[in-house]
Amino acid sequence: SRPITAVKLVLLGEAAVGKSSLVLRFVSNDFQENKEPTIGAAFLTQRCVIGDQTIKFEIWDTAGQERFASLAPMYYRNAQCALVVYDVTKPASFIKARHWVKELHEQASPNIIIALVGNKCDLVEGEGNEQNRKVAKEEGEQLAQEENLVFFETSAKSGLNVKEVFIALGSKIPSN
Ligand code: GDP
Ligand code: MG
Secondary structure, three states, X not given: OOOEEEEEEEEEOOOOOOHHHHXXXXXXXXXXXXXXXXXXXXXXXXXXXEOOXXXXXXXXXXXXXXXXXXXXXXXXXXXXEEEEEEEOOOHHHHHHHHHHHHXXXXXXXXXXXXXXXXXXXXXXXXXXXXXXXXXXXXXXHHHHHHHOOEEXXXXXXXXXXXXXXXHHHHOOOOOO
């Protein structure tokens, strides 16, 4: 049978950008309108077949509140992958995402594969909703290009691009 590659993945980003909702969509194909905030961190796993590889994502979903920020290194220290999430309607969350990318490049494993994820794009789609967008897609693309990140805009609510983020990260994991 096929070998299974375990991949440690950490989610980082400001509180309420939708980190836990992205994980819930990926692991259970579900969404909750009023998701309770994560305390500390949550751990979940999900298997995923990518090409000829089976990857078992070991997912650490961290709390975004400042009072938990000092714990983040515990979760990203040995991570092979990171999702840095912001909310496309919240410019402060994009600034926070920049800081997380910088911290990961300085402190995490030098080979870490990082995805920059602009979530809640359902809120900016459709006629009359464009004024809700506060972070241009081009800003995300530019940061991703500068810092060598995988980039997606997602919606945990609709499911748009959620699986795609994990597959893009998983397909960058060298097979052994
Ligand atoms: P976290 O603190 O980053 O883990 O964020 P949560 O996953 O707890 O989500 C915070 C709030 O945003 C909850 O009320 C979610 O239902 C909502 N939310 C999360 N993702 C989306 C999304 O893609 N679109 C919309 N419209 N709301 C979302
Ligand atoms: Mg959470």
